[in-house]
Amino acid sequence: PGDLSPAVTIAVAKRKGANAIVVANQVLEKVELLKGRIIPKDVNVTVTRNYGETAREKNNELLFHMALAVISVTLLIAVALGIRESGVVLIAIPVTLALTLLVFRLTGFTLNRVTLFALIFSIGILVDDAIVVVENIARHLRLPENRGRPLREIVAEAVDEVGNPTILATFTVIAAVLPMAFVKGLMGPYMRPIPIGASAAMLFSLLVAFIVTPWATLKLIKREGEIHHAPESWTTRFYRKVMRPLIYRPVIRSVFLFGTVALLLFAIAFLPLKWVTVKMLPFDNKSEFQIIIDMDEGTTLEETARVAREIGDYLATVPEVTDYQLYIGTAAPFNFNGLVRHYYLRRGANVADIQVNLLPKHERESQSHDIAKRIRPAVQKTAEKYGARVKVVEVPPGPPVLQTLVAEVYGPDYEKQREVAKQILQIFKTTEGVVDADWYMEADQVEWRFTVDKEKAALHGISTEHVTNALTLALSGMKVGLAHQPQEKEDLVIFVRFPRHARSNLESLKDIKLMSPSGQMIPISELVRVEKHLSPKSIYHKNLLPVVYVTADVAGREESPVYAILKLNKRLKEELKLPDNRQTSIEIWNIRQPFTTDKWAVKWDGEWHITYEVFRDLGISFAMVLVLIYILVVGWFKDFLTPLVIMSAIPFSLIGILPAHAAMGAFFTATSMIGFIAGAGIVVRNSIILVDFIEVRLRQGMPLGEAVIDAGAVRFRPMLLTASAVIVGSAVILFDPIFQGLAISLMAGEVASLLLSRMAVPVLYFLLKRRLAQHQGKTAQV
Numbered sequence: 001p002g003d004l005s006p007a008v009t010i011a012v013a014k015r016k017g018a019n020a021i022v023v024a025n026q027v028l029e030k031v032e033l034l035k036g037r038i039i040p041k042d043v044n045v046t047v048t049r050n051y052g053e054t055a056r057e058k059n060n061e062l063l064f065h066m067a068l069a070v071i072s073v074t075l076l077i078a079v080a081l082g083i084r085e086s087g088v089v090l091i092a093i094p095v096t097l098a099l100t101l102l103v104f105r106l107t108g109f110t111l112n113r114v115t116l117f118a119l120i121f122s123i124g125i126l127v128d129d130a131i132v133v134v135e136n137i138a139r140h141l142r143l144p145e146n147r148g149r150p151l152r153e154i155v156a157e158a159v160d161e162v163g164n165p166t167i168l169a170t171f172t173v174i175a176a177v178l179p180m181a182f183v184k185g186l187m188g189p190y191m192r193p194i195p196i197g198a199s200a201a202m203l204f205s206l207l208v209a210f211i212v213t214p215w216a217t218l219k220l221i222k223r224e225g226e227i228h229h230a231p232e233s234w235t236t237r238f239y240r241k242v243m244r245p246l247i248y249r250p251v252i253r254s255v256f257l258f259g260t261v262a263l264l265l266f267a268i269a270f271l272p273l274k275w276v277t278v279k280m281l282p283f284d285n286k287s288e289f290q291i292i293i294d295m296d297e298g299t300t301l302e303e304t305a306r307v308a309r310e311i312g313d314y315l316a317t318v319p320e321v322t323d324y325q326l327y328i329g330t331a332a333p334f335n336f337n338g339l340v341r342h343y344y345l346r347r348g349a350n351v352a353d354i355q356v357n358l359l360p361k362h363e364r365e366s367q368s369h370d371i372a373k374r375i376r377p378a379v380q381k382t383a384e385k386y387g388a389r390v391k392v393v394e395v396p397p398g399p400p401v402l403q404t405l406v407a408e409v410y411g412p413d414y415e416k417q418r419e420v421a422k423q424i425l426q427i428f429k430t431t432e433g434v435v436d437a438d439w440y441m442e443a444d445q446v447e448w449r450f451t452v453d454k455e456k457a458a459l460h461g462i463s464t465e466h467v468t469n470a471l472t473l474a475l476s477g478m479k480v481g482l483a484h485q486p487q488e489k490e491d492l493v494i495f496v497r498f499p500r501h502a503r504s505n506l507e508s509l510k511d512i513k514l515m516s517p518s519g520q521m522i523p524i525s526e527l528v529r530v531e532k533h534l535s536p537k538s539i540y541h542k543n544l545l546p547v548v549y550v551t552a553d554v555a556g557r558e559e560s561p562v563y564a565i566l567k568l569n570k571r572l573k574e575e576l577k578l579p580d581n582r583q584t585s586i587e588i589w590n591i592r593q594p595f596t597t598d599k600w601a602v603k604w605d606g607e608w609h610i611t612y613e614v615f616r617d618l619g620i621s622f623a624m625v626l627v628l629i630y631i632l633v634v635g636w637f638k639d640f641l642t643p644l645v646i647m648s649a650i651p652f653s654l655i656g657i658l659p660a661h662a663a664m665g666a667f668f669t670a671t672s673m674i675g676f677i678a679g680a681g682i683v684v685r686n687s688i689i690l691v692d693f694i695e696v697r698l699r700q701g702m703p704l705g706e707a708v709i710d711a712g713a714v715r716f717r718p719m720l721l722t723a724s725a726v727i728v729g730s731a732v733i734l735f736d737p738i739f740q741g742l743a744i745s746l747m748a749g750e751v752a753s754l755l756l757s758r759m760a761v762p763v764l765y766f767l768l769k770r771r772l773a774q775h776q777g778k779t780a781q782v
Contacts, residue, residue, distance in 0.1 A: 004312070007325065009048070011333035017110070021059075024052020048325055048357060049288065049333070055112070062116035065732040069123045070094070072728045077131065080721050085134050088216040092130040093123065095212055096204045103200040109193050117739050118197035124729025124746065125173060125682060126201040128722045129166055129209035132689065135718040136162045137217050155214050163210065165692040168636045169685035170206045174199045175628035176681025179621035180674060185613040187280075187670065190398055194674060239716040239758075240709055246763050247705045253763060260756055263655045270658040271668070279560040279667040280611040283369035284397040284737045285361050290332065291315075291379060292343065292391040293352040296443035301329050301349040307386045308352040314378055315356060320364045320371050327353040337393055340400040367737070369394060373555055376435060391436040391553065397738050398670075399610060403551035404561050405434065406606035407568075410597045414539060414546050416579040420586070420600060421548035427571050433556035434564055440540055440549040447535040448506060450528045457527045461517040467527055470512055474498040506530070545597055551606070560667065561608045565590075572602065611670075618673045625677060626650075629684050637691070641772075645764045646687040649757035650680045656752025657745050666740055675745025682726060683753045686719045687761045694765060704769055708762045719758055723750040 014023040031045055039045060070093050078086035097119060109115050140146055140158040180195040182188075245252045270276040291311060295304050305328045315321050325332070331346040332353040338344040343353065358368060366374070372392045383390040407424055411417040421439055428437035450471060452464045472478060477497030484491055502508040510525035540547050554564045573585045578600050587594065589603040591612060626647065633643035657676060661668050693715050697707035727750055730743040 004309070004326070005044075007046075009325065009327075009333055013334070020052045021056045022052075024050055046323075048323065048355065049335075054287070058113050059111065059116065062113065062120065066116065066120050066123065069120055069729045069732045072732070073123060073127055073725050076724055076728050077127075077134070077721070080717075080724075082138070084220045085138055087220045088134050088213055089127055089130050091216045092205065092208045092213055093127060095208050096126050096201055097122075099204040100197055100201045104193065104197065107196060109196075114190065115193045115197065117733065117736075117742075118193045119201075120729070120733055121194060121678075121739075121742065121746075122198045122201035124726035125198065125678070126205040127725045127729075128173075128682070128685065129170060129202075129205045130213050131721050131725060132162050132166055132718050133159055133209045133213045134217065135721060137214075139714070151218060155217055159210065159214055161696075162689065164636075165689045166209065167206065168632060169688045170202050172629050172632055172684050172688060173678075173681035174202050175632060176625045176684070177202075177674075177678050179624040179628075180618065180677065183614060183617040183621065185399075185610060185617070187399060187610060187614045188617075191670070191674065198678065235717050235720055236713045239713045243709045243712055243759060243762065246759060247708060247766055257760070257763065260652065260655075260760055263756075264651055267655045267658040270662055274558065274563070276658050276661045276668050277558050277560050278562055278611075278615075279669055280607055280614060281397040281669050281671070282667050282737055282740065283367070283394065283559075285367040285369070286395045287358045287360060287368065288395060289356050289358075289368060289372050290335075290337065290343075290393040291354040291356065292393055293354070293383070294389045294438065295350040296387065297348075297350055298443070298445050299350040303386070304328055304350055304352050304388075307383065307388045308354060311354060311379055311382050311390070314382065315354070315375070318371070318375060320358050320366060322357050322359055324357065325355045327355070336395055337400050340402055341393075376555065380435075389438050391438065401606045401610060402549070404554050404607045405552040405564060405568075406604070406608075407550040408542060408593070408603040408605055409548040409550060410545060410594050410601045410603065411579075412597055412599070413579070414548075417546065417548050418537075419579060420576070421550050423576055424550045424572065424602065427568065427575060428550060428552045431564070431567055431571065433554055433558060434552045434568070435555045437550070437552040439551065440538075442537045445535045447533045449531045449533055450509075450524070451531060452528050460520070460522050460527070462514055462522060462527060466514060467524060470514055470524065471509065474509060474512060475503050543593060545593070561606065562611065565604055565608055614670045615673065618670065618677065622673075622677050622680075625680060629681070633684075633688065636688070637695075641768055642691060642765070645761060645768055646684055646691055648764055649683045649687050649753060649761050652757045652760060653679050653683055653745075653749035653753050655756060656748035656750075660744050660748030661741070664740070664744060666744055669741040671739050672741030672745045675742040676749060679746055679749035679753070682722070682750065683757055686715075686722065686753070687757065690715050690719070690758070690761060691765055694762070704766060704773075708766045712758065712762045716758065720754065723754045726750045 012023070012027050014020050028047070028050075031039070035041070035045070070090075073093070074086050074090045077089045100119065100122060104111075104115055137155055137158040140154050140161075141151075146154050177195045178199045181192050181199075183191060246256055247253070271278070293304065293308055293311070295307065305326075308326045308328050312324055312326055315324050329347070329349055329351065330353075331338075331344045331351075332355045334344045346353065358364065358371065361367075364371075372394050376392045379390055379392060405428070407421075407428075409417055409421040409424060411420060418441060421441065425437055425439050428434050450467070452467050454464065457464065457467065469478075473496060475498070477495055479493055480496050481494045482491040483494055497503070498508070510523065510530065512524045513521040514524065514527070516522055540549060552564075554561055558564070569588055572588065576586050578584075578586060583600055587599055587601040589601055590608075593603050594601045629647060630643050633646055634640060637643065653676065657672070657679075658668070661672065666672075690712060693711035694707050697711050698704065702710065727747045730746040733739045734743040734747070736743070
């Protein structure tokens with residue numbers, strides 16, 4: 001950094017469906033072959049951006065994490081159940097993943113970061129079926145009454161015992177994640193591989209659990225002669241010890257239930273107290289960012305270059321910066337931000353673009369977002385010195401938007417609309433946490449109009465066209481002929497124009513002399529009136545309505561547009577002065593565009609709009625999840641109240657999710673919501689199997705209280721294993737910048753569910769059945 005050299009940038013893009021890694025490697029190989037032939041030896045070729053290398057690094061990292069998750073889950077099963085049992089699960093995982101990859105192939109998804117995350121996310125939940133089947137087989141093998149029986153019969157009986165509830169539970173998880181595939185807007189295609197991949201993985205895991213797992217068990221598990229009775233594990237004994245007072249001692253039971261509800265309310269309070277903040281997606285850790293420079297229209301190219309170079313000199317002192325490129329008067333090569341922000345269309349003497357490259361993330365301690373925040377004050381200080389407007393722009397983690405904060409200003413009069421927008425821009429600049437404020441409006445530019453006095457021109461015999469052609473030649477230039485050069489293959493165009501200093505001087509233009517028919521030289525100043533005006537400004541439209549855009553980014557403690565908009569809404573209502581007295585305050589539209597421009601209004605767009613769309617659609621998906629789960633459970637248990645008991649465990653996962661986000665300093669993001677919804681399916685899945693076992697015990701003649709305790713004790717170890725598998729499988733993505741929220745929701749939700757729901761559901765089921773028995777006038781054995 002700091003050693004500036006003139007450069008030409010060549011950008012190469014891959015075709016749709018092509019492999020970015022292969023294309024990048026072939027381009028670099030071709031460049032090496034061209035050196036010394038097409039590319040002279042004294043020309044230095046530097047790669048300033050290689051998204052093929054970025055894709056390779058991301059994919060390799062995720063493939064490593066996926067392998068680590070598979071090995072970790074297998075080791076977990078080996079420790080809990082045994083080496084042979086873990087071998088059964090180890091067979092089930094790759095078979096299921098291979099079938100899921102086939103689904104991705106058939107649905108047109110490529111192997112990218114999101115699809116790989118979908119596979120890693122699936123690992124923690126796809127082993128659930130295999131764990132339930134393997135653990136139940138292992139339990140049956142240890143029962144005294146099965147001593148001497150053929151292994152094939154024991155396996156078939158064990159699979160049959162958990163078969164129906166496992167089918168229902170699996171479809172419950174699918175019902176929990178599949179509706180997320182119908183999220184609309186820009187985020188829909190981005191997150192669609194997760195619900196599709198997870199649903200396919202669960203369906204295939206069910207088939208593998210009923211087909212491959214019993215076969216693998218017959219091949220790997222101990223033979224009949226080795227079956228022995230084993231005492232209950234410490235987890236089972238612990239569960240019985242905890243549950244007995246909860247069932248038989250009303251005071252302890254009431255304290256537990258009210259305490260659980262209190263914990264839930266306390267956890268939910270983390271959101272309004274801002275101990276956990278909501279954001280669309282967290283900031284990613286990239287190896288690049290941009291600095292966009294805008295000067296007032298009419299600024300010279302040299303002045304713009306001076307600002308860009310001074311900012312570049314500062315960037316050279318930042319230790320994490322490896323190099324930077326200055327694009328002055330033109331745009332940087334097309335990139336992700338350019339899709340929506342239209343940076344690639346920027347042209348003119350008053351604009352510049354600095355592309356900043358950072359050290360690879362494993363060679364620096366700070367994340368790219370922290371570096372961008374750190375340099376912003378110094379960059380802004382330099383810009384203010386020259387009256388420039390700068391924006392430090394990071395690569396968006398999800399779909400790009402025009403800007404994080406976008407205020408669309410509407411009104412009945414466009415000139416006054418600009419005045420209102422100017423006030424809003426000032427409010428943006430003075431609001432804490434709002435940075436890089438700007439608006440889509442040109443600065444005032446003086447325009448000199450040469451109006452031909454036709455009477456004077458006619459007296460001298462000079463036409464209006466003659467005057468116009470002379471000024472056009474002076475200002476814009478004109479082709480006046482061809483020069484024939486013997487050594488050139490083609491004729492050279494002769495282009496005539498005044499030098500820059502002459503065409504920039506009003507007096508020089510007035511002194512241009514035109515020849516009259518009489519041969520007299522007449523200065524243009526005698527033929528025209530020179531009038532000073534302001535040049536007209538651009539008028540932007542959205543859905544045919546005139547609009548003025550005011551944009552900004554957010555930084556600081558909250559770093560989410562949601563909280564910035566709440567503060568800005570209050571200030572707009574209190575401080576904004578409207579041009580007329582017909583309105584006391586400006587209308588604020590958070591979702592829809594105003595239908596007409598009869599009233600002064602501001603509509604929020606940018607990242608807020610995508611945040612609203614995604615959380616709205618995820619909320620609708622969650623409602624669909626609840627309805628589908630309820631229908632499935634009602635159909636199985638043939639009861640309208642039991643499903644409510646089973647589903648009561650869903651909100652309890654928030655007791656772990658929200659405090660865990662606060663402890664990790666993480667945003668509650670769209671991926672966090674995905675984790676919560678998927679976790680709801682897992683929680684209900686375990687509750688279904690638990691309640692089904694309770695009813696099996698009741699049909700066997702066991703008293704209600706003992707049936708609840710015994711069924712919970714029998715199912716506690718497999719539920720502990722499935723929760724541990726989800727936690728271990730998700731741990732590998734815990735520190736990923738984008739999918740951290742999903743990992744936190746799954747891990748913390750499972751911990752809270754294991755510690756609370758596995759006790760709360762049996763207690764609530766016990767209370768429900770006892771009350772129904774009393775209501776029917778029966779005496780229940782308790």
